Amino acid sequence: ETGVTQTPRHLVMGMTNKKSLKCEQHLGHNAMYWYKQSAKKPLELMFVYSLEERVENNSVPSRFSPECPNSSHLFLHLHTLQPEDSALYLCASRRDRDISPLHFGNGTRLTVT
Amino acid sequence: EDQVTQSPEALRLQEGESSSLNCSYTVSGLRGLFWYRQDPGKGPEFLFTLYSAGEEKEKERLKATLTKKESFLHITAPKPEDSATYLCAVQAVTQGGSEKLVFGKGTKLTVNP
Numbered sequence: 001e002t003g004v005t006q007t008p009r010h011l012v013m014g015m016t017n018k019k020s021l022k023c024e025q026h027l028g029h030n031a032m033y034w035y036k037q038s039a040k041k042p043l044e045l046m047f048v049y050s051l052e053e054r055v056e057n058n059s060v061p062s063r064f065s066p067e068c069p070n071s072s073h074l075f076l077h078l079h080t081l082q083p084e085d086s087a088l089y090l091c092a093s094r095r096d097r098d099i100s101p102l103h104f105g106n107g108t109r110l111t112v113t
Numbered sequence: 114e115d116q117v118t119q120s121p122e123a124l125r126l127q128e129g130e131s132s133s134l135n136c137s138y139t140v141s142g143l144r145g146l147f148w149y150r151q152d153p154g155k156g157p158e159f160l161f162t163l164y165s166a167g168e169e170k171e172k173e174r175l176k177a178t179l180t181k182k183e184s185f186l187h188i189t190a191p192k193p194e195d196s197a198t199y200l201c202a203v204q205a206v207t208q209g210g211s212e213k214l215v216f217g218k219g220t221k222l223t224v225n226p
Contacts, residue, residue: 004156006156041218042117042215042217042218042219043157043200043202043216045214090156090157099144099162099164099204101149101159101162102147102157102159102202102214103159104149104156104157106154106155107155107156109154
């Protein structure tokens with residue numbers, strides 16, 4: 001399998017639930033990203049991991065917790081979310097230290113009820 | 114503040130009616146400009162990277178150009194399958210010397226048969 005794979009594709013959760021989003025890349029990249037995409041807004045960077053170390057945390061609420069166990073896998077752990085957290089969550093990867101494009105997965109559509 | 118502005122927000126064309134999408138940017142230290150295509154329910158798909166003013170890239174009916182202040186995505190004789198949201202992103206050097214990627218809000222293109 002090639003590219004960036006995200007699971008699940010859709011997720012509905014209540015505000016008291018705990019869930020995790022998973023991302024896997026098969027491109028040999030060394031940097032992985034979480035983005036949030038909401039209607040009428042630009043993509044919002046949430047977290048960046050380079051060589052498995054978190055290098056950026058863009059003032060994201062602590063109810064979002066990332067984990068990067070190796071250069072191919074990235075998780076986003078979710079707990080006590082708010083309805084305004086409903087959005088498309090996109091994972092991406094790229095070769096770090098280079099002007100190279102991000103390669104995106106197809107996202108997880110999250111709905112918080 | 115670094116900004117990327119895409120216009121128009123939405124564009125409707127008839128099949129075969131050529132047009133252009135605009136991405137204007139105000140960043141210091143441009144390192145590269147990326148164009149992506151995003152279909153509904155999917156992640157952005159990389160199209161082009163442009164590195165310096167005067168550069169042009171082509172792929173099928175799409176041609177991307179870059180000046181010192183903006184980029185155009187020209188669509189020649191579009192087909193209904195070109196309908197998508199087109200995103201522009203700029204990689205720039207910040208005042209602190211690190212790099213950041215700034216996305217525009219996108220242009221939603223609809224091509225009617």
